[in-house]
Amino acid sequence: MSAVTHQSILPERSGLARRLSDFLWRHPHVLLLILLGPPVLWLGIIYLGSLLALLLQSFFSIDDFSGLINYEFTLATYKQLLIPANFDIILRTVVMAALVTLASAIIAFPIAYYAARYAKGKWKAIFYLGVMLPLWSSYLVKIYAWKLILAKEGIVTWALTKLHLLWLLDAWLALPVVGGNSLSISYTGTFIVFIYVWMPFMILPIQASLERVPGNLIEASADLGGNPAQTFKYVLFPLALPGIVAGSIFTFSLTLGDYIIPQVIGSSRLFIGQAVYAQQGTAGNIPLAAAFSVVPIVIMGLYLWMAKRMGAFDAL
Amino acid sequence: MTAAVLFQKVSRHFGNVRAVDGVDLSIAEGEFFAMLGPSGSGKTTCLRLMAGFEQPTDGHIEIFGETAEGVPPYRRNVNTVFQDYALFPHLSILDNVAYGLMVKGVGREERRKAAEDALAMVKLPGYGVRKPGQLSGGQRQRVALARALVNRPKVLLLDEPLGALDLKLREQMQEELKSLQKSLGITFVFVTHDQGEALSMADRIAVFNNGKIQQLGTPEDIYKRPQTRFVADFVGSSNVLSSATLAKLGISAGAASLRPEAIQIGTSWAELLTLSGTVVACSFLGAVNRITVDCDGQRIIISAPAAMPVPEQGANITLAFSRNDMHVMEQA
Amino acid sequence: MRSDRSSTPLSLKIAAGAGLLFLHVPILLIFLYAFTTEEKSYQFPPPGLTLQWFAVTWNRPDVWEALLLSIKVASIATAIALVLGTLCAAAVSQTRFFGREVISLLVILPIALPGIITGIALRSAFSMADIPFSVWTIVLGHATFCVVVVYNNAVARFRRVSGSLIEASMDLGADGFQTFRHVILPNIGTALLAGGMLAFALSFDEVIVTTFTGGQQSTLPIWMLEELIRPRQRPVTNVVAMVVVLVTFLPILAAYYLTREGDQIAGAGK
Ligand SMILES: Nc1ncnc2c1ncn2[C@@H]1O[C@H](COP(=O)(O)OP(=O)(O)OP(=O)(O)O)[C@@H](O)[C@H]1O
Ligand SMILES: [Mg+2]
Numbered sequence: 064m065s066a067v068t069h070q071s072i073l074p075e076r077s078g079l080a081r082r083l084s085d086f087l088w089r090h091p092h093v094l095l096l097i098l099l100g101p102p103v104l105w106l107g108i109i110y111l112g113s114l115l116a117l118l119l120q121s122f123f124s125i126d127d128f129s130g131l132i133n134y135e136f137t138l139a140t141y142k143q144l145l146i147p148a149n150f151d152i153i154l155r156t157v158v159m160a161a162l163v164t165l166a167s168a169i170i171a172f173p174i175a176y177y178a179a180r181y182a183k184g185k186w187k188a189i190f191y192l193g194v195m196l197p198l199w200s201s202y203l204v205k206i207y208a209w210k211l212i213l214a215k216e217g218i219v220t221w222a223l224t225k226l227h228l229l230w231l232l233d234a235w236l237a238l239p240v241v242g243g244n245s246l247s248i249s250y251t252g253t254f255i256v257f258i259y260v261w262m263p264f265m266i267l268p269i270q271a272s273l274e275r276v277p278g279n280l281i282e283a284s285a286d287l288g289g290n291p292a293q294t295f296k297y298v299l300f301p302l303a304l305p306g307i308v309a310g311s312i313f314t315f316s317l318t319l320g321d322y323i324i325p326q327v328i329g330s331s332r333l334f335i336g337q338a339v340y341a342q343q344g345t346a347g348n349i350p351l352a353a354a355f356s357v358v359p360i361v362i363m364g365l366y367l368w369m370a371k372r373m374g375a376f377d378a379l
Numbered sequence: 380m381t382a383a384v385l386f387q388k389v390s391r392h393f394g395n396v397r398a399v400d401g402v403d404l405s406i407a408e409g410e411f412f413a414m415l416g417p418s419g420s421g422k423t424t425c426l427r428l429m430a431g432f433e434q435p436t437d438g439h440i441e442i443f444g445e446t447a448e449g450v451p452p453y454r455r456n457v458n459t460v461f462q463d464y465a466l467f468p469h470l471s472i473l474d475n476v477a478y479g480l481m482v483k484g485v486g487r488e489e490r491r492k493a494a495e496d497a498l499a500m501v502k503l504p505g506y507g508v509r510k511p512g513q514l515s516g517g518q519r520q521r522v523a524l525a526r527a528l529v530n531r532p533k534v535l536l537l538d539e540p541l542g543a544l545d546l547k548l549r550e551q552m553q554e555e556l557k558s559l560q561k562s563l564g565i566t567f568v569f570v571t572h573d574q575g576e577a578l579s580m581a582d583r584i585a586v587f588n589n590g591k592i593q594q595l596g597t598p599e600d601i602y603k604r605p606q607t608r609f610v611a612d613f614v615g616s617s618n619v620l621s622s623a624t625l626a627k628l629g630i631s632a633g634a635a636s637l638r639p640e641a642i643q644i645g646t647s648w649a650e651l652l653t654l655s656g657t658v659v660a661c662s663f664l665g666a667v668n669r670i671t672v673d674c675d676g677q678r679i680i681i682s683a684p685a686a687m688p689v690p691e692q693g694a695n696i697t698l699a700f701s702r703n704d705m706h707v708m709e710q711a
Numbered sequence: 712m713r714s715d716r717s718s719t720p721l722s723l724k725i726a727a728g729a730g731l732l733f734l735h736v737p738i739l740l741i742f743l744y745a746f747t748t749e750e751k752s753y754q755f756p757p758p759g760l761t762l763q764w765f766a767v768t769w770n771r772p773d774v775w776e777a778l779l780l781s782i783k784v785a786s787i788a789t790a791i792a793l794v795l796g797t798l799c800a801a802a803v804s805q806t807r808f809f810g811r812e813v814i815s816l817l818v819i820l821p822i823a824l825p826g827i828i829t830g831i832a833l834r835s836a837f838s839m840a841d842i843p844f845s846v847w848t849i850v851l852g853h854a855t856f857c858v859v860v861v862y863n864n865a866v867a868r869f870r871r872v873s874g875s876l877i878e879a880s881m882d883l884g885a886d887g888f889q890t891f892r893h894v895i896l897p898n899i900g901t902a903l904l905a906g907g908m909l910a911f912a913l914s915f916d917e918v919i920v921t922t923f924t925g926g927q928q929s930t931l932p933i934w935m936l937e938e939l940i941r942p943r944q945r946p947v948t949n950v951v952a953m954v955v956v957l958v959t960f961l962p963i964l965a966a967y968y969l970t971r972e973g974d975q976i977a978g979a980g981k
Contacts, residue, residue: 071383071443071533073454073884084886088451091806098802099814102795102858106817110829110855113836117828120835170733173726181719190731192967197734199909199963201916203935204952208737210939211744214753218740221755263734291720312823320825323919327939336827340922343831353835356828363824432878452881465879469897479883482893530883 121353130347140350144358149338153358156335160318162254164311167262168269171310172303175269179276198263206327209256213247213328243330253329260324261317265310272306273299308370315366319359335359381444383408383534383566384429389438390590391424398424400590401438406534406568406583408443411560413569413577416587417613422570423462425587426536429568430459443533453482458527462538464519466511472498472522473507479530497525500559517548528559534566541576553580574614578602586610603638604706611636611708618642620705624677628652632707639669639682641704644696651699654679658690672698738956745953750946764946768954771947777934784846784930785914788853792910795854796861797903804869805877821856829856830923837924844926852920857910864906864970865899872898905969908962916959931955 075085087094123132124139143149178190197205212218223229236242236249243249280298322336333341335355342352382405391399399421406412414422427433428440431452440447442455458479466475473494474481480490498504501521511519520540527535540556541549557580560567571577577584578598586593586601586609594601594610605611611619618637625632643651656674663669668689670681679698683689690696745764747757768774799818803811821829833852842848872895880890918932925933931951938948 071456072445072447072450073456075454080888081886084453084888085451087887089449095802095806098798098806102799102802103814103817105791105795106821106855106858109833109836109851110821111817113832114828116836116839117832170730173723174730177719177723177727181723192964193731193734195967196960196963197738199912200738200959201932201952201955203916203918203932203939204741204955205737207935207939207948207952208741211740211753211755212737216752216754218755259733259737316823316825320827321919322827323936323939336825339827339831343834349835352831356825356831359825360828430878430882432881451886452878453884453886457882459879459882461875461879463875465875467876467879467894478880478885478893482880482883482885482889526883 117353118357119353120349121357123350125348125350132349140354143351144354149355152333152335152338152355155332156319157362159250159254159257159334160315163257163261163318164265164314166254166258167265167314168307168311170258171262171265171269172307175266175273175303175306176299178266179270179273194263194266198267202260203323205260206256206324209252209259209328210247213245213252213255215245215247219246247328248330250330253325256324256328257318257321261314264313264317265307268309269303269306272303272309276302305373308373312363312367312370316359316363319362381408382406382441383410383443384568385439385441385444386425386428387439387441389425389428389435389440391421391428391433392436397590399428399435402590402592404585404592404595406566408566409564411557411567411569411580411582413571413581413584414587415571415574415577415584415614416593417572420587421590422572422587423538424590426459426538426568426570429534430457430536431455456530456532457534457536458530458532459536459538460520460523460527460540462540462542464511464523466519466522466526468511470510471507472503472509472511472514475511475522476507476526476529478526493529494525497529498522500528501525502555516543517552520544520552524556524559528563528565532565534568537567537569539570539572541571549576556580578614586613588613605636606706606708608634608708618679619708620679621677624654624674627654627675630707635705635707637679637700637705639680640667642679642681642698642700644670644681644683644687644690644698650701652702652705654698655695656698658692658694658696661689661692672696674698741949741952741956744949747946747949753945764950768947768950773929774931774934774947774951777929777931780846780928781915781931784849784853785911787846787850788857788914789907789910791850791854792857792861793903793907796858796906796910797865797899799858800862800865800869804866805874818859818862822859826856826917826919827923830920833920834923844924844928846928848924848926849921849928849930852924853914853917856917856920857914860909860913861903861906864902864909868899868902901969905966908966908969912959912962916955 075081087097120132121140122136122138123134124137125131126133144153174190174194178187178194182190214220220229220232223232232246235251236245241249241251243251246252246255276299280302320336322334322340325334326337335358339352339355342348342355346352384404384406386402386404389399389402390397402421402425414425416422424433428435429442429447431447431450431454434448442457447455466472467478470478473491476494476497477485477490480493485493495504495507498507501524503518503521503525506514506518506522511522514522520543524540537556541552544552553576556567556569569577569581578601581598583595583597584601585595588609594606596604601610601614605614605617608619611617615638618639620635620637622631622633625635654674656672656677656679658670659673659678660671661668663685666685667682668685668687670683670690672679672681681698743757744753746760746762747754748759748761749757796818799814803814829852833848833855837844837848876894876898877890880894881887885893916932918930918936921930921933922936929937935948935951935955938944942948
């Protein structure tokens with residue numbers, strides 16, 4: 064056999080690959096550097112660099128007369144966030160994000176619970192795909208679908224007419240705040256679409272945390288005389304909470320930063336994302352746009368910090 | 380003759396942990412060498428130093444007279460049978476066995492033939508088309524062996540290769556390994572924490588503790604003449620006589636070992652040393668009885684042939700043994 | 712979690728089923744609308760069904776241009792993400808070094824923060840550095856948030872390629888490159904493929920960051936966004952929407968089947 068040799072240590076082979084391989088074996092730190100270099104440089108320079116540059120801009124201000132950026136350190140731009148018009152935007156967005164998160168948790172829970180506790184074998188796979196496909200399918204198409212559904216001549220109106228319940232819709236739309244000319248230009252519409260688009264992100268973490276609950280814990284509660292409501296309140300809900308919190312990180316963060324949904328389906332009142340978009344685009348006020356975009360970062364920072372303390376990251 | 384593996388004052392430290400600490404050893408070509416020791420005593424680390432996965436913090440290693448430090452594993456003509464076998468899950472058994480030849484550039488036909496021969500040698504002919512997942516633990520172990528041996532290494536390193544097998548399979552494999560080693564003449568370095576395995580298979584044994592070699596010698600040496608209390612305790616249920624007991628026998632020494640089967644009951648010839656004590660417990664172990672005796676606080680275990688009458692519990696008996704069966708140890 | 716005793720409560724069945732219906736019906740409606748004869752409104756039920764819009768869409772150069780740009784961007788971004796994500800996963804899982812947590816955080820940040828922040832940050836950086844908009848400015852943004860999808864998939868699989876496989880390969884005489892080619896790559900291959908598919912789907916569909924980094928160019932999602940805000944050619948949009956749904960389903964299904972034994976596609980990856 065040609066390759067079988069009687070040498071105990073084989074001679075160094077020539078060839079670039081072999082020499083490089085020897086070199087890297089002797090210097091594992093160089094290998095680590097080669098592995099980490101490109102991704103860290105890319106993310107560090109392109110992403111973090113731009114992000115820091117943006118944050119820096121929020122400490123500049125814009126000259127009201129010339130419209131040019133005044134490169135002097137100031138907190139004036141942040142102060143602008145507190146004027147009522149801007150503060151309303153922040154408040155509106157945070158309230159919406161909180162409501163969307165709450166509603167998503169309520170809708171997601173039964174699906175996650177069923178998938179975790181009752182679905183087996185083939186059904187488990189169907190449930191998984193049933194969540195993954197809508198989660199991954201096109202964001203814009205999903206919004207578009209709701210534009211079709213909520214339109215005045217769309218399926219909702221049609222269905223309610225058939226059921227002779229159109230008066231209900233009209234009554235709802237006549238309400239202040241949540242109402243409007245039609246569903247597609249009301250807060251109600253924005254709310255529904257937000258839930259639709261971000262709710263799937265809630266299901267998988269809840270399912271993961273429920274799967275870790277031993278089934279006999281639930282039976283134990285029932286054996287001890289707990290009725291279903293008590294079992295839910297004292298056993299299931301606390302155990303699922305880390306999953307809910309983990310899921311809410313997504314629903315909350317994604318709602319906070321979205322500017323397309325409220326623009327396509329909603330009233331003309333702005334959300335944070337729209338404000339950022341408008342400030343940097345038409346208004347050309349980059350410092351204010353930057354300051355606005357710091358708001359979700361700070362809110363998410365606080366949120367993540369709280370979530371970490373509740374142990375939500377184990378459920379991801 | 381140059382040693383197959385030579386360690387001179389070799390140490391490997393991980394931070395504060397001295398996994399291997401100043402080890403000297405010399406393994407002869409063609410030898411079946413066992414490394415025995417409790418968990419964490421540095422056996423695996425020693426093996427990895429030979430294979431080239433670890434570099435010594437200090438000291439010098441030679442393989443057949445050539446310096447091994449700084450030589451990557453793929454340039455050492457040394458192969459390893461891993462504790463978890465480490466078969467490649469994506470390759471068939473045949474491709475697993477032929478892997479070493481493939482990366483060395485051996486032609487397809489030639490390496491297929493060599494791999495099939497190697498599989499036949501470990502009694503798995505025709506298993507080549509399967510995947511590792513379709514084999515039992517014992518079969519995987521044989522494949523790992525064939526995969527290493529097909530390269531005709533100068534030294535074969537085995538890290539507790541029988542650890543995961545059941546008792547019967549284990550005994551069978553012990554014999555097969557031993558006869559394979561004899562017929563191939565390859566140097567085997569065998570790691571185990573089972574003293575019986577080391578004693579029955581090895582030509583020489585190194586007993587490890589805390590990264591150091593406690594004793595290095597033939598199985599008979601290790602079994603009959605343990606040099607330290609640790610070896611006596613670890614290698615078998617040797618009695619370790621304290622200095623107080625030895626004083627009663629007229630010997631002044633720190634400690635001495637005495638094998639249980641070297642002690643007789645009741646007989647008392649002039650040339651034998653004697654001790655008297657109370658029987659604490661008796662248990663029947665098939666061919667022998669195990670009798671525990673208390674001699675003024677010194678526990679002594681006796682292994683007596685089952686044919687001998689068994690003393691009653693609580694009875695006072697006399698123990699007799701030859702001075703030659705007793706081995707004075709350095710205090711350790 | 713097992714339940715062998717109790718049968719499924721009816722109310723739970725209804726709630727879970729209704730939830731899934733809520734997720735799927737809107738997407739199914741897209742398929743119906745692609746065939747409607749109504750041009751001017753979103754009338755339901757459609758007054759009639761026709762195939763004509765497929766032909767109309769087929770002959771639209773602007774749709775083709777947007778589609779080709781999207782495919783181009785997604786391909787390049789996926790390729791970059793594959794390289795960066797794999798390197799990062801290899802470093803994090805095969806070696807031990809200080810600061811691994813920081814690296815994981817750095818990779819996840821671009822999707823953890825709202826897309827609009829990534830978008831505006833990149834845009835202001837481009838304008839500061841005087842970089843004109845091009846395919847590459849779009850790719851730069853997309854690759855940044857696609858890295859995490861590849862990374863998640865690769866890290867999960869690297870964990871299964873135990874260290875001893877790599878040592879076994881080296882022990883048998885394979886150098887670093889041979890080990891990569893014959894042991895590492897075959898074992899992580901499907902995970903990389905799955906990660907690549909998901910990265911492609913993610914990039915193909917991305918709109919928020921693209922609005923900031925694309926300038927006048929229009930990818931398919933940008934084309935759709937314009938239609939959403941100012942509907943001009945509803946029937947063509949309907950057809951495009953349906954095609955987009957079909958095109959994104961394929962990589963998702965493929966990724967699911969590739970990673971189904973053992974690890975699951977990280978749902979949190981999007
Ligand atoms: N890479 C490493 N980093 C840090 N410590 C290590 C490393 N490898 C081994 N050690 C330590 O070195 C000591 C010896 O380990 P080694 O694996 O050689 O023991 P062993 O005798 O093979 O034990 P076992 O019978 O359990 O396999 C142990 O305390 C172990 O924790
Ligand atoms: Mg070991």
